[in-house]
Amino acid sequence: MPDSLLIIPRWVVPVEPEGAVLEHTAVAVRDGRIQAVLPTAQAATRYPGYREIHLAQHALIPGLINAHTHAAMSLMRGLADDMPLMRWLQEHIWPAEVKHVSPQFVKDGTLLACAEMLRGGTTCFNDMYFFPEAALEAALEAGMRAALGAIVIEFPSAYAADPDDYLRKGLALRDQFGDHGLLSFCIAPHAPYTVSDESFRKVSRLAAELDVPVHLHVHETEDEVTRSIAEHGVRPLERLRRLGLLGPGLIAVHAVHVLPDEIAMLGGHGCSVVHCPSSNLKLASGFAPVAALLAAGVNVALGTDGAASNNRLDMFQEMRQAALLAKAVARDAAAVPAHAALRAATLGGAVALGLDSKIGSITAGKLADLVAVRLDGPELAPCYDPISHLVYVAGREHVSHVWIAGQAQVVDGILKSPSWSSLDSRVEVWQNTLSLQVVEH
Amino acid sequence: MPDSLLIIPRWVVPVEPEGAVLEHTAVAVRDGRIQAVLPTAQAATRYPGYREIHLAQHALIPGLINAHTHAAMSLMRGLADDMPLMRWLQEHIWPAEVKHVSPQFVKDGTLLACAEMLRGGTTCFNDMYFFPEAALEAALEAGMRAALGAIVIEFPSAYAADPDDYLRKGLALRDQFGDHGLLSFCIAPHAPYTVSDESFRKVSRLAAELDVPVHLHVHETEDEVTRSIAEHGVRPLERLRRLGLLGPGLIAVHAVHVLPDEIAMLGGHGCSVVHCPSSNLKLASGFAPVAALLAAGVNVALGTDGAASNNRLDMFQEMRQAALLAKAVARDAAAVPAHAALRAATLGGAVALGLDSKIGSITAGKLADLVAVRLDGPELAPCYDPISHLVYVAGREHVSHVWIAGQAQVVDGILKSPSWSSLDSRVEVWQNTLSLQVVEH
Numbered sequence: 001m002p003d004s005l006l007i008i009p010r011w012v013v014p015v016e017p018e019g020a021v022l023e024h025t026a027v028a029v030r031d032g033r034i035q036a037v038l039p040t041a042q043a044a045t046r047y048p049g050y051r052e053i054h055l056a057q058h059a060l061i062p063g064l065i066n067a068h069t070h071a072a073m074s075l076m077r078g079l080a081d082d083m084p085l086m087r088w089l090q091e092h093i094w095p096a097e098v099k100h101v102s103p104q105f106v107k108d109g110t111l112l113a114c115a116e117m118l119r120g121g122t123t124c125f126n127d128m129y130f131f132p133e134a135a136l137e138a139a140l141e142a143g144m145r146a147a148l149g150a151i152v153i154e155f156p157s158a159y160a161a162d163p164d165d166y167l168r169k170g171l172a173l174r175d176q177f178g179d180h181g182l183l184s185f186c187i188a189p190h191a192p193y194t195v196s197d198e199s200f201r202k203v204s205r206l207a208a209e210l211d212v213p214v215h216l217h218v219h220e221t222e223d224e225v226t227r228s229i230a231e232h233g234v235r236p237l238e239r240l241r242r243l244g245l246l247g248p249g250l251i252a253v254h255a256v257h258v259l260p261d262e263i264a265m266l267g268g269h270g271c272s273v274v275h276c277p278s279s280n281l282k283l284a285s286g287f288a289p290v291a292a293l294l295a296a297g298v299n300v301a302l303g304t305d306g307a308a309s310n311n312r313l314d315m316f317q318e319m320r321q322a323a324l325l326a327k328a329v330a331r332d333a334a335a336v337p338a339h340a341a342l343r344a345a346t347l348g349g350a351v352a353l354g355l356d357s358k359i360g361s362i363t364a365g366k367l368a369d370l371v372a373v374r375l376d377g378p379e380l381a382p383c384y385d386p387i388s389h390l391v392y393v394a395g396r397e398h399v400s401h402v403w404i405a406g407q408a409q410v411v412d413g414i415l416k417s418p419s420w421s422s423l424d425s426r427v428e429v430w431q432n433t434l435s436l437q438v439v440e441h
Numbered sequence: 442m443p444d445s446l447l448i449i450p451r452w453v454v455p456v457e458p459e460g461a462v463l464e465h466t467a468v469a470v471r472d473g474r475i476q477a478v479l480p481t482a483q484a485a486t487r488y489p490g491y492r493e494i495h496l497a498q499h500a501l502i503p504g505l506i507n508a509h510t511h512a513a514m515s516l517m518r519g520l521a522d523d524m525p526l527m528r529w530l531q532e533h534i535w536p537a538e539v540k541h542v543s544p545q546f547v548k549d550g551t552l553l554a555c556a557e558m559l560r561g562g563t564t565c566f567n568d569m570y571f572f573p574e575a576a577l578e579a580a581l582e583a584g585m586r587a588a589l590g591a592i593v594i595e596f597p598s599a600y601a602a603d604p605d606d607y608l609r610k611g612l613a614l615r616d617q618f619g620d621h622g623l624l625s626f627c628i629a630p631h632a633p634y635t636v637s638d639e640s641f642r643k644v645s646r647l648a649a650e651l652d653v654p655v656h657l658h659v660h661e662t663e664d665e666v667t668r669s670i671a672e673h674g675v676r677p678l679e680r681l682r683r684l685g686l687l688g689p690g691l692i693a694v695h696a697v698h699v700l701p702d703e704i705a706m707l708g709g710h711g712c713s714v715v716h717c718p719s720s721n722l723k724l725a726s727g728f729a730p731v732a733a734l735l736a737a738g739v740n741v742a743l744g745t746d747g748a749a750s751n752n753r754l755d756m757f758q759e760m761r762q763a764a765l766l767a768k769a770v771a772r773d774a775a776a777v778p779a780h781a782a783l784r785a786a787t788l789g790g791a792v793a794l795g796l797d798s799k800i801g802s803i804t805a806g807k808l809a810d811l812v813a814v815r816l817d818g819p820e821l822a823p824c825y826d827p828i829s830h831l832v833y834v835a836g837r838e839h840v841s842h843v844w845i846a847g848q849a850q851v852v853d854g855i856l857k858s859p860s861w862s863s864l865d866s867r868v869e870v871w872q873n874t875l876s877l878q879v880v881e882h
Contacts, residue, residue: 077822078829082764082778115819281765282833284774311833312820323523324722333725337523378556379753379837381518381865382872388519392723392752396820397838424822431823 005029005406006043006050009060009372011386014362015346019339021386027060029368032181032405036364057376058400059386061342062361063123063145063369064315065349068215068253068274068303070129071138072101072109074116075430077307085221085283093308096434097130101158106134108426114142115420116313119413120396121371123404126251126274126303126353128188128215130159133173140182141419143409145369147353148173149188149215152199163199167206174210181405184212184353186251191217192236193224197243204244213249213354219262220254221285237262246271251352253303254279255293256286263289267296272352275344277321278312279305290322291330294340301348302341316396319345323391338391372401446470446847447484447491450501450813452827455803456787460780462827468501470809473622473846477805498817499841500827502783503802504564504586504810505756506790509656509694509715509744511570512579513542513550515557516871518748526662526724534749537875538571542599547575549867555583556861557754560854561837562812564845567692567715567744567794569629569656571600574614581623582860584850586810588794589614590629590656593640604640608647615651622846625653625794627692632658633677634665638684645685654690654795660703661695662726678703687712692793694744695720696734697727704730708737713793716785718762719753720746731763732771735781742789743782757837760786764832779832813842 007029012022014037026043028035028050038046073093080092106129117125124145127135132148139146150170152163160166167187174185187210189195189203195216207214218236219225228236237258240246248270255266255273266273275288293300302318304310319341326336350360359369374380375389375398383389402410409416448470453463455478467484469476469491479487514534521533547570558566565586568576573589580587591611593604601607608628615626628651630636630644636657648655659677660666669677678699681687689711696707696714707714716729734741743759745751760782767777791801800810815821816830816839824830843851850857 075823078825078834081826081829081833082775084774088774112819112822119819278765281769282774284768284772284776286769286772311829314820324719327725328722328727331725331727333525333529333723334523335725376865378553378560378861378864379755381553381868382516382875384519384872384876385522388522388752392522393519395836395838397836420819423819424817427822431825434823435825 004047004050006047006052007055007060007370007372008040008043008052009055009058010375011059012037012362013059013061013342013387013390015062015343016361016363018343019387027362027370029403029406032368032407034362034364034366034368037362055372055401058372058374059390060362061371061373061390062346062359063371063402063404064121064345065301065353065360066117066122066125066304066313066315067251067301067349067352068276068305069113069125069127069313070306071113071125071127071135072106072129073306073308074113074313075105075109075427075434077311079308079434081311088283100434101130103131103134105430106131107138108430110135110138111142111419111423112427113307113313114138114144115415115423118142118144118402118409118415119399120314120316121373121399121402122313122315123369123371123402124349124359126186126215126349128190130157132170136173136177136183141417143404143407143417145182145359145404147184147186149186150174152187152189152203153194154196154199155194163196163202167202171206174212184355186213186215188215191220191224192239193227200240200243200245207249213251213352214245215251215253217254218252219257222257225257235262237265241265249354254285254288256280256288258289260292263292263296263298266293267298272299272301272348274301274303274352275322276303276305277318277325279309282309287325287329289329290326291332291335294336299348299351300344301352302345314396315345316394319391338388341391342387368403368406370403371399374398374400445488445491447488447493448496448501448811448813449481449484449493450496450499451816452500453478453803454500454502454783454828454831456503456784457802457804459784460828468803468811470844470847473809473848475803475805475807475809478803496813496842499813499815500831501803502812502814502831503787503800504812504843504845505562505786506742506794506801507558507563507566507745507754507756508692508742508790508793509717509746510554510566510568510754511747512554512566512568512576513547513570514747514749515554515754516546516550516868516875518752520749520875522752529724541875542571544572544575546871547572548579549871551576551579552583552860552864553868554748554754555579555585556856556864559583559585559843559850559856560840561755561757562814562840562843563754563756564810564812564843565790565800567627567656567790569631571598573611577614577618577624582858584845584848584858586623586800586845588625588627590627591615593628593630593644594635595637595640596635604637604643608643612647615653625796627654627656629656632661632665633680634668641681641684641686648690654692654793655686656692656694658695659693660698663698666698676703678706682706690795695726695729697721697729699730701733704733704737704739707734708739713740713742713789715742715744715793716763717744717746718759718766720750723750728766728770730770731767732773732776735777740789740792741785742793743786755837756786757835760832779829782832783828809844809847811844812840815839815841
């Protein structure tokens with residue numbers, strides 16, 4: 001059990017209420033939870049014996065939630081860049097996956113992703129990939145919170161033979177680990193163009209039965225929409241609506257090519273959208289209408305997507321990108337202000353995952369997933385508004401401390417778990433293996 | 442005089458030829474210049490007595506060139522965000538400038554900017570601001586290369602009374618410091634909407650006489666174009682063409698709202714465009730057509746703009762942003778590949794400033810403005826392609842060493858000059874002064 005702590009930062013940015021910045025405020029942590037957010041002057045008296053952590057130049061924020069990634073793809077970071085989507089997938093990513101993806105690949109790749117995400121202030125990630133049991137193992141070794149997707153796709157892989165096999169394997173994991181404090185589960189049908197109506201119907205039924213979110217890529221590219229019209233007579237979101245998938249449990253990733261009535265439909269059904277701005281730019285998918293989605297009441301979260309199409313698992317980058325890009329897309333410099341981007345990266349992710357009663361803000365009673373960000377030095381001075389600085393100025397390199405359920409995972413920028421010692425050499429082996437394929441190709 | 446050095450990195454990325462990555466290669470530096478780029482195996486024999494610097498995990502790149510900034514505005518970093526351009530300017534930035542801008546403000550603000558830029562691998566900046574003599578002083582104290590703009594604007598300021606006064610003061614600086622090895626000069630008429638035809642004619646004549654570039658904002662917003670048509674009957678670039686300003690000496694900053702024939706005109710006249718992607722997004726100015734500009738033969742450089750509209754002076758961020766954004770704008774994932782973004786941030790800036798015979802690439806005979814970037818750790822592993830990693834993965838925090846004319850200014854991430862000791866406290870004084878105004882407002 002971790003220590004009881006009194007964290008005393010320069011600023012507490014609790015995210016709820018949105019835009020709040022608290023000074024002279026301490027956060028008491030006990031048994032992995034936030035026990036109180038209270039005036040520093042009263043803290044030591046009310047919580048004697050708690051270990052005090054003074055962070056005089058820091059903002060304390062809720063842990064960042066990466067609401068869409070394929071963590072294991074970190075091993076393919078920069079394997080193939082600057083090429084059209086289908087060539088990238090068909091000539092590089094898919095062949096590499098067919099040849100190399102195994103439980104060990106997923107374990108090592110996810111561990112690498114966890115190391116990167118933890119050092120960058122991400123405390124929770126929503127994963128979609130083959131062999132989720134290996135990602136689960138990595139997350140637990142790293143001490144990270146994870147939502148694991150029971151992936152569903154029509155194509156066989158080294159992991160599973162058919163949609164039923166995928167579902168069975170993914171959900172068995174949930175049966176086994178459903179009670180683990182760091183874990184939650186989604187059903188993750190890959191995308192409208194890789195999943196049949198029959199499979200979607202099963203997903204819809206099971207998600208309702210088990211009360212788990214449904215995590216899928218949707219309306220990412222124009223081509224996806226065109227193909228859906230050709231094959232199903234309707235655009236993907238309308239197809240999903242008919243199949244019963246629209247609702248508060250839907251985590252719609254990307255939502256780049258959405259029309260005004262589709263935006264209204266997502267809002268009306270209480271869906272969440274995971275905006276992945278770097279990935280949408282890098283693959284030339286387009287510009288998601290984030291300001292319009294927010295205005296329609298859609299819960300917006302942020303994700304990095306996999307490292308092969310980003311090439312960083314860096315939620316600070318996605319916050320900045322989301323806030324900047326939305327302004328030019330909406331032609332309004334006031335669109336998606338800094339606090340809205342921070343909310344999307346924290347509470348927005350928690351709502352999407354159905355975890356907002358547990359994480360996403362610095363609120364007494366929630367789990368102590370906390371991140372300290374150091375806001376001094378020539379890159380960050382002067383500081384008129386810490387929330388503006390968190391989004392527009394700070395980078396992941398300014399993260400000094402990370403706690404997950406009250407357990408320190410990063411202290412002064414250093415990863416604490418012993419799991420990391422042999423990671424470098426294992427990643428090097430994978431790099432050599434995958435490089436060989438690049439040469440062969 | 443600095444040491445004679447043999448820098449032996451893991452990779453040399455010389456930028457010329459574009460896309461080249463040299464392994465087992467050393468760079469010999471003597472008397473502030475790059476003496477040779479040669480196989481490591483021969484280096485110690487050919488250059489005995491040179492101090493060897495081994496950088497086993499690093500890429501060595503040319504110093505980054507920030508081709509458009511208002512360095513002193515670093516003191517207004519985040520002073521006012523998330524608001525429309527004219528409200529931002531009229532209610533916040535301009536009142537702050539009228540009240541506070543002085544030689545001391547510019548000196549301290551530019552020093553702060555230099556500290557930030559140096560640590561981030563920027564070795565040269567092209568500045569446009571009031572009191573350029575104070576910016577000059579700061580650059581020399583910081584040991585940075587700078588191009589200083591003789592600013593021209595119709596409005597009086599604490600610095601100068603009228604356009605002739607601005608020109609006289611700015612050019613006197615050039616007369617006095619024209620021979621300094623770290624300095625060069627531009628004439629910097631602010632923008633088409635703040636400079637008269639008469640002043641532009643003087644600028645054009647003087648620029649030709651003195652053979653200096655002309656540095657100005659142009660086609661930044663739709664409103665600028667609309668106003669020009671109303672006031673001058675033509676769009677700004679056509680007006681500049683008629684006034685004789687289009688040519689290889691023109692540094693056209695922003696060029697967001699440019700039509701195909703204007704792109705062709707910029708290319709045909711050999712102009713440079715400075716793309717400032719973060720600023721264009723933050724102020725909701727729009728999306729510059731960078732791939733089309735490059736295709737038309739326009740020399741493209743990158744700039745951060747001032748810290749008040751970015752809010753970072755971070756050329757790594759601008760490289761990444763330029764490469765990512767261009768893809769979605771051009772609807773082509775192959776647009777502005779990593780090596781093109783790196784070229785824009787180095788040689789592109791050198792060409793714009795007329796300094797490409799001296800800086801911008803790692804070429805024997807050029808000045809030794811060099812930056813080492815460390816490409817290991819969980820954020821950067823694996824590394825299949827160092828140029829991709831420099832643009833899509835690395836951040837300014839991975840810069841370990843910076844040399845300017847062979848002089849080490851950053852070693853292991855630490856600023857070496859003694860100028861930095863009292864900077865923090867001076868910035869704090871300015872922050873308190875400017876904060877008062879925010880409250881009063």
